[in-house]
């Protein structure tokens with residue numbers, strides 16, 4: 063009786079039973095792992111990036127960003143591509159495709175020159191991959207002929223996309239680095255070179271924390287550390303922004319996108335889909351919680367579709383894009399004055415502090431009653447609503463039009479979680 | 480709040496979406512979730528808390544309801560501190576996850592969403608009678624209906640629920656929650672016959688003739704135990720079951736007296752004491768024969784009673800009930816040290832020292848009973864009695880455990896009854912085939 067909607071969706075002409083895939087990383091490094099993931103319900107895997115280069119990794123290699131009691135807001139890693147021999151990886155990919163013919167196998171490759179890219183493309187095609195993802199984006203390669211240094215260079219992206227797409231008959235995806243101002247530029251270069259799709263984002267160059275004893279970044283590797291990739295929930299806003307910008311670019315609007323960066327729940331998934339993704343990839347949340355998270359992604363997304371009356375994911379793809387508009391086009395005629403529920407208020411005064419020190423001194427503090435009172439200075443910024451620890455205590459109230467502006471209907475959110 | 484209102488309103492406030500998420504975020508999402516293993520009914524908290532954590536509240540509701548049809552009731556009445564929460568790994572860090580409260584949040588949301596997770600299936604199979612409408616029967620009836628049996632529940636009282644309706648205090652379990660979950664089961668196609676005592680108003684033999692192919696006996700333990708001390712027959716002396724069974728269906732509109740003494744130290748005693756206090760008694764004293772540490776009552780319930788100003792006299796057993804003009808005026812207590820003595824003014828004395836089963840021979844003459852007059856059956860394995868078509872579980876078998884144990888046993892009965900009736904159906908089918916073949920051969 064468990065509700066299960068048909069979550070199947072085509073991406074690059076291949077049918078996925080659901081859009082959820084492992085992204086290329088340790089979560090899909092060998093046969094055993096991919097097989098366990100597919101059994102758990104994932105629609106496909108992007109196998110850990112393979113190359114002629116074999117990675118020699120450092121230890122330790124991870125750190126996590128946190129705030130107050132919440133760990134893993136973001137995750138830093140110093141890993142490169144696969145640390146296994148190419149033949150071994152090809153063998154495992156073949157076996158995966160043979161044992162799971164209805165699941166989708168995407169091979170991620172990374173070369174350091176034209177010959178390597180062409181060779182890798184051929185080999186993974188022969189191994190039975192359904193598509194190829196070109197890793198132009200790992201930010202911590204020990205060789206500058208590879209990784210995000212390539213992804214930041216549109217000429218190289220175009221050249222390697224061309225070589226790969228000519229060396230294979232299966233669809234080619236170019237994976238973008240976010241360590242750049244405009245992702246549209248390398249993305250267009252990839253498509254012009256012959257790639258069929260874009261995937262985004264890889265990890266963001268970062269220093270998560272300094273170690274105050276060893277005076278270097280975390281993690282400490284024999285007293286030193288490096289700048290390297292940040293992923294996980296904290297990256298979602300950045301990923302969504304890049305994806306929306308690409309999907310809104312006239313040259314890219316019809317290009318299919320595989321999205322990733324901080325996906326943990328069905329809600330995150332719905333957000334990526336509504337901004338135009340036809341496929342979704344996940345790493346950090348799996349590293350933190352395991353493959354089992356796909357169960358709630360499938361169930362949650364099914365219930366959401368049921369609730370909103372969507373019959374297929376196709377109906378959802380890109381549906382939010384028209385509502386993301388340039389700042390200069392926003393309606394700036396009004397302000398919404400927040401409303402404070404004195405019954406729900408617990409009298410912490412945080413709204414008062416934040417409004418005074420960080421906004422417009424629009425909240426007075428009634429010392430007697432220990433309650434906030436909104437005064438005429440309020441500009442409707444809603445800092446207080448964001449601060450209040452009590453659910454449903456501060457909510458959007460009256461809509462007031464600025465002087466000289468024509469009153470009209472205003473759509474606004476009334477319920478906050 | 481007016482105390483009467485307090486009697487009718489749930490004492491523990493519910494979570495908001497935000498506080499529920501905060502609590503779920505404390506969950507360690509254990510690999511082999513010991514909480515789930517510790518739930519007798521298999522409600523699977525490890526899984527539903529994970530669903531909350533990943534913002535899939537509807538999926539969480541699905542897990543609860545599919546495993547435990549009385550999920551909202553159990554969320555409120557389970558002795559978690561001895562079950563799932565006792566097993567919780569988080570205890571090793573600070574304190575267990577509030578599993579019961581999260582379960583309640585999810586079932587409340589389920590209602591708010593108007594979800595119908597379990598859906599009626601067409602009843603094409605045999606007729607089954609469930610005797611009694613307590614949690615054991617309700618769970619069995621729902622499970623059997625979902626497997627396609629035509630199920631009728633026979634209940635001697637006016638309303639369904641057993642001790643859910645006629646026992647547990649509304650501040651812990653509001654009647655509306657019981658009524659909603661009973662309605663859920665009705666919506667699955669289960670029929671209820673009230674004011675019908677099996678053994679008196681109708682017999683099993685008669686029901687057999689009407690085509691009932693299997694029986695689930697879950698009549699609980701309805702008779703109160705008392706101790707034979709002087710004065711027990713005085714006016715004003717009552718039992719927990721009678722006292723509580725009068726209070727809840729009347730929304731607390733009963734005469735409780737001014738000075739109430741409750742004898743006993745279990746959850747039922749706590750319920751009597753808090754009920755008496757909330758319904759207007761000036762002074763309530765619990766008389767318990769052992770020490771506070773030995774008292775079996777749930778610690779939260781004890782705290783709740785204490786917060787209401789209930790007094791406790793530990794290590795005293797009841798001595799004698801004193802009366803005047805046939806009415807109670809006081810009760811004496813004798814210290815277990817052999818020396819101490821107390822005398823408490825009382826116009827009501829409530830015995831809360833346990834229940835026992837009715838005379839079951841009245842229902843089924845040749846059912847096998849043990850020395851405590853309980854039905855002999857293994858409720859964790861198959862609920863089978865000595866009579867092949869009669870199955871039994873719940874308090875009438877275990878002598879009095881908990882709601883969640885009753886639900887668990889009801890689920891066991893579903894599989895066992897289904898297996899029994901399926902095998903009969905198969906035998907009949909082969910018999911028919913053989914007959915038809917013979918017919919054809921002729």
Ligand SMILES: Cc1cc2nc3c(=O)[nH]c(=O)nc-3n(C[C@H](O)[C@H](O)[C@H](O)COP(=O)(O)OP(=O)(O)OC[C@H]3O[C@@H](n4cnc5c(N)ncnc54)[C@H](O)[C@@H]3O)c2cc1C
Pocket residue numbers: 556557558610611612613614615616633634635636639640641642643646647648675676677678697698699700701719720723746747750837842872873874875879880881882883885
């Ligand atoms: C005051 C009180 C508080 C409790 N508090 C808790 C608690 O907080 N948490 C917890 O887990 N447990 C609690 N319990 C225990 C729990 O209620 C029982 O373990 C549980 O109800 C047993 O379920 P059952 O289905 O076996 O029987 P019951 O709930 O006893 O139901 C049996 C039903 O069968 C009916 N019946 C009996 N004979 C016949 C007949 N011949 N024909 C037709 N109908 C018949 C009865 O009228 C009754 O409705 C409490 C018990 C009491 C008395």
Ligand SMILES: Cc1cc2nc3c(=O)[nH]c(=O)nc-3n(C[C@H](O)[C@H](O)[C@H](O)COP(=O)(O)O)c2cc1C
Pocket residue numbers: 085086087088110111137139140141142143144170197200237263264265292293294295297322323324325343344345346347
């Ligand atoms: C430990 C680790 C190793 C990774 N290795 C690769 C890799 O080999 N190839 C690749 O294309 N991306 C790699 N990534 C990037 C992820 O595939 C993904 O793009 C990124 O982590 C964002 O998604 P997430 O927030 O779901 O983790 C790696 C990420 C992590 C955390």
Ligand code: SF4
Pocket residue numbers: none
């Ligand atoms: S997670 Fe596993 S591989 Fe990594 S350090 Fe711990 S034990 Fe070793």
Ligand code: SF4
Pocket residue numbers: 402406407408409410411412413414433434449450451452455456
């Ligand atoms: S932040 Fe919220 S709870 Fe705190 S004083 Fe302001 S309104 Fe009240």
Ligand code: SF4
Pocket residue numbers: 505506507508509512513514515524525528566567568569576578
């Ligand atoms: S045992 Fe406790 S911490 Fe572990 S899964 Fe269950 S509720 Fe969470």
